[in-house]
Amino acid sequence: MLDAVADLLLEAGYDGLTIDAVAARSGVHRTTVYRRWRDTGGLLADALDAAREVPWEPPDTGSLAGDLTEINRQIVAALTEEPSITAALIAASFRSPAAAAALRSFWEDRYAIAAIVVERVAPGVPARPVLLASCAPVFYELVLLRGPAPGDELAERYARLAAASVSRSGAAP
Amino acid sequence: MLDAVADLLLEAGYDGLTIDAVAARSGVHRTTVYRRWRDTGGLLADALDAAREVPWEPPDTGSLAGDLTEINRQIVAALTEEPSITAALIAASFRSPAAAAALRSFWEDRYAIAAIVVERVAPGVPARPVLLASCAPVFYELVLLRGPAPGDELAERYARLAAASVSRSGAAP
Incomplete structure (x- = not known):
């Protein structure tokens, strides 16, 4: 079904x-x-x-920028595959409040699991804003600006910016 | 009309x-x-x-974090006013390719004008990624995650993260 x-x-x-x-x-x-x-x-x-039930492991590349880049690459892949079920669900969320709520739960679930990539290098730094600073521009560029898919470059650019903001706060490298 | x-x-x-x-x-x-x-x-x-024809001046608060916060506050205001023409246009952009293209042009126009807030403190740093790192999480939180509108806190949080990433790159304070 x-x-x-x-x-x-x-x-x-x-x-x-x-x-x-x-x-x-x-x-x-x-x-x-x-x-x-x-x-x-x-x-x-x-x-x-049902998609939330599929286990998902956050990456562990050895650096925050590396982990955030890997997460962003997965988002780029999900949004640019043809056809993209993620893109279709986002479009549907503007018509169906139930779909919007489910999409939100799905993403918040993923960000909760992904928090570890920030916590292991920067204990005490709130993880969610760093994750969103890294991931949100990828969604914005591909979903709202509907930009050409620049692939890895896009994934890495915002991952590095978000990682740099954490280092800057002095919490950890 | x-x-x-x-x-x-x-x-x-x-x-x-x-x-x-x-x-x-x-x-x-x-x-x-x-x-x-x-x-x-x-x-x-x-x-x-027609909306693009309305002149828009980027803020000049004296600091990058301040300018980015002010831009984010304007985005929060546009997305949370009741009713929000911006939110309605974003929803419509998923049904109308012409609306999607026009929305993209409108935003790119604004980011081009706003580039000055990055350029005056960090010459040589590409402005658009910094602006998007600051603004995109606001769109993502309010439009895609449909979060409760936390107002200024949301606007400032991502503005500070994006500004910190620029300082970290050593280009300018």
Whole structure:
């Protein structure tokens, strides 16, 4: 069922993601789909919750800039693969409050897990702002500015800026 | 006419922004609206181009962190005012390629003007990445994570991180 949601979202966007289409694609009776999810926002939210169950290990390259670059590379890859389920979910989040809430939970979950990359080099420095300073420009450039995908260069540029801001605060190299 | 576009976008979102509704609201004949803009994406793009014509002066507070904080405060204000035309335009940009292109031009224009705040304290440091490192987390927190609006705290946090990364590079205080 969740595969059917992902397929439809990629093929036809949020407009093509109807309960009927999900039922037809997945072979599950539409009454069952309706009873379980009520609307497409609920379907999207469930699909994202399923993605959260997939274990994710933060990188450990030996340096903060290296770890942040690796995380940014994963974000660049997720946003620029063709088709991108992440990009489709972000677009859908502007139509479905349930999808928006699920996307937020998914990201906050990932930032909580990733906090260790800041904490192990800079104990006492709040990790989340550093992670967001590194990751947010990648989302902004690719999702909101819809820039050409400059790949690794983009990933590394903002990782280095964020890492430099931590070193500067004197907490750790 | 452009006021009618803004009003409709705020009232009913992109779905409510039809050529017919714009014609009715603005009192311009629908044939004229069709001939001039063809579709709602064109209307949105024109509305944004009009916004670009409004002169904007980058802040000059005496410090890079201060200037970046002031820019971020303006972004927080634009995104959290009720209703927010900026937030509505961002949502619409996921439905209309013309609106997305116009939004991108508007922002790139602003970053080009704002480059002076980096250049006057750190000549030789590329300004755009520093501006984006400061501004992008504000967009990400408010637009994509849809966080509660923490106002000035959010504006200052990322401005200081971005400013610290410049000082760290040794270019200038």
